[in-house]
Amino acid sequence: MKSVLFIVIVIVSGALAGAIHGTVNFAIVEPYLDQAIGIENENLFASGEEDDNPQFWADYEEYRVWQKSGQVLAGIILGVAMGSLFGIVYALSRNSLPGKNDVTKAVVLAGIMWITVYLIPFLKYPANPPTVGETETVVLRSILYILFIAISGFGAFAFYKLSQKLQSNKKYLGLIGYVIFIIIAFFVMPENPDEITAPMNLVNEFRLMSVLGVTSFWISVGIILGLLWNKFDNSKLSPDYS
Amino acid sequence: MSKVQQLSVSKTSVSKVAILVLAIVFAAGLFVVGFDQGHIFSVVYGEQAFVDLTIHELTHDMRHAAGFPCH
Numbered sequence: 576m577k578s579v580l581f582i583v584i585v586i587v588s589g590a591l592a593g594a595i596h597g598t599v600n601f602a603i604v605e606p607y608l609d610q611a612i613g614i615e616n617e618n619l620f621a622s623g624e625e626d627d628n629p630q631f632w633a634d635y636e637e638y639r640v641w642q643k644s645g646q647v648l649a650g651i652i653l654g655v656a657m658g659s660l661f662g663i664v665y666a667l668s669r670n671s672l673p674g675k676n677d678v679t680k681a682v683v684l685a686g687i688m689w690i691t692v693y694l695i696p697f698l699k700y701p702a703n704p705p706t707v708g709e710t711e712t713v714v715l716r717s718i719l720y721i722l723f724i725a726i727s728g729f730g731a732f733a734f735y736k737l738s739q740k741l742q743s744n745k746k747y748l749g750l751i752g753y754v755i756f757i758i759i760a761f762f763v764m765p766e767n768p769d770e771i772t773a774p775m776n777l778v779n780e781f782r783l784m785s786v787l788g789v790t791s792f793w794i795s796v797g798i799i800l801g802l803l804w805n806k807f808d809n810s811k812l813s814p815d816y817s
Numbered sequence: 818m819s820k821v822q823q824l825s826v827s828k829t830s831v832s833k834v835a836i837l838v839l840a841i842v843f844a845a846g847l848f849v850v851g852f853d854q855g856h857i858f859s860v861v862y863g864e865q866a867f868v869d870l871t872i873h874e875l876t877h878d879m880r881h882a883a884g885f886p887c888h
């Protein structure tokens with residue numbers, strides 16, 4: 576495939592899937608963000624940092640409308656970013672992915688990446704609504720999170736490469752190797768240092784909605800990139816598929 | 818020799834330049850949404866950071882929703 580065409584379909588599929596992610600979040604995650612920020616406001620009033628007056632609420636509304644309006648835009652930016660990673664991995668692994676057409680192949684890869692670079696890091700460092708995180712620890716938490724994503728992603732890649740070198744009846748050892756590797760990493764990595772002060776059911780419901788939102792992205796990006804690839808790639812798949 | 822090289826190129830089917838471009842897009846986009854700490858840099862950069870902070874607030878809700886560390 577031509578480089579420009581490849582870049583365009585990867586970015587378009589990432590942007591579309593990101594717009595879907597942002598829209599889903601707008602519908603299902605925002606109510607929980609509002610609740611969490613509501614608790615934050617109560618704390619500000621209680622501590623005397625802010626006064627519960629009309630001026631505060633006017634500023635607050637303006638600020639929240641601005642933040643909410645960013646969901647879809649930020650979804651597109653994040654979608655283009657993650658979609659680019661997805662496109663790179665897809666281009667490099669397409670010939671060895673199972674499936675008869677690009678949609679199946681892309682959805683399979685999206686599933687693998689959803690597990691390795693999202694779900695496993697999420698289980699270690701789950702998403703939190705506003706008020707939970709301490710400002711002083713945000714850099715540390717960011718480093719831990721990105722590090723664990725990288726460990727899981729590169730680990731999966733390394734064990735995949737390893738399994739390619741194994742005989743066909745021993746390829747499953749690559750998967751077992753990755754599972755053992757990631758379980759060790761899971762327990763070796765330090766915990767999120769912050770204590771959760773928000774109500775636990777609010778946090779849990781927020782996390783569920785957050786997972787649904789990110790999942791909508793990975794499903795969409797797999798289907799859309801697969802469809803676009805099918806449509807624009809005129810070099811046929813290598814004939815080893817049956 | 819040249820045949821072997823051709824084979825290994827066609828296996829990937831896209832150019833290294835395209836992959837590099839997408840890798841840069843990936844890193845930049847992820848940083849903007851996931852890790853740019855406008856409110857921390859504001860301590861260092863002062864006034865200018867107000868503008869940055871405003872942009873930061875646009876990506877704020879997605880940061881929480883997509884599971885990135887925040888406040």
Ligand SMILES: [Zn+2]
Pocket residue numbers: 705877881887888
């Ligand atoms: Zn926040």
